[in-house]
Amino acid sequence: MITGYLxxxxxxxxxxxxxxxxxxxxxxxxxxxxxxxxxxxxxxxxIYAMVSEYETQPKEVRRPEAHSKYFDIxxxxxxxxxxxxxxxSGAGEVTEDKLAEKDVIFYKAxxxxxxxxxxxxxxxxxxxxxxHRPNCNVHETAGTVKKVVVxxxxxxxxVK
Numbered sequence: 617m618i619t620g621y622l623x624x625x626x627x628x629x630x631x632x633x634x635x636x637x638x639x640x641x642x643x644x645x646x647x648x649x650x651x652x653x654x655x656x657x658x659x660x661x662x663i664y665a666m667v668s669e670y671e672t673q674p675k676e677v678r679r680p681e682a683h684s685k686y687f688d689i690x691x692x693x694x695x696x697x698x699x700x701x702x703x704x705s706g707a708g709e710v711t712e713d714k715l716a717e718k719d720v721i722f723y724k725a726x727x728x729x730x731x732x733x734x735x736x737x738x739x740x741x742x743x744x745x746x747x748h749r750p751n752c753n754v755h756e757t758a759g760t761v762k763k764v765v766v767x768x769x770x771x772x773x774x775v776k
Contacts, residue, residue, distance in 0.1 A: 617701050617748075618741040619732060634774030636741065639663055639689045640750035643739065648693040648764060662755035662769045669762045672697045675752040679711060680726040682747045685719045686767040690750060691739040699740060702729045703717070707747045723747060744770055 620628060629637055640659050642665060649728050654666040654737070675698065682704055706727035713721050725746050733754050734740055742748045753759065 617746045618767045622737050636769050639766040639768050650669050665766045667764050671758040678710050678749050678752050679722040680747045682743050683719045689766040690744045691760040691764040692734045696735040696754050697761050698731050698733050698752040698754050700731045703728045704745045713766045724732045
């Protein structure tokens, strides 16, 4: 897992592998106040983005999830949310396996889960070995979030 601020990206970009750079550069150069919700192509099926707007939910109703074919760059364009994360080795019982159809697997619980608050302008990268629980309330009440999730094929990384 990697977290950061888009505002610092110009100093950090060269530190990341090429595929991650491509996804982060898309975030840096795109005005999401003018971008339509839904699928946004970046590099065919290798790298694409999903722009969404939603209300956060209590962490107890959100399920930890992981992916195997893609890693996520989750960027908060507006609002804030809490995201839980932990190592895949700490994932508990599988509640739903949709890896073959939708590249997502859900878990009942996650041992050693750590929660981070992402605010507007922040991003987090979740690799297949990172389980994450996105879209959680920061406070007791829901908040509106505009989020961009850039999906990058894991095969695009130099090391898997």
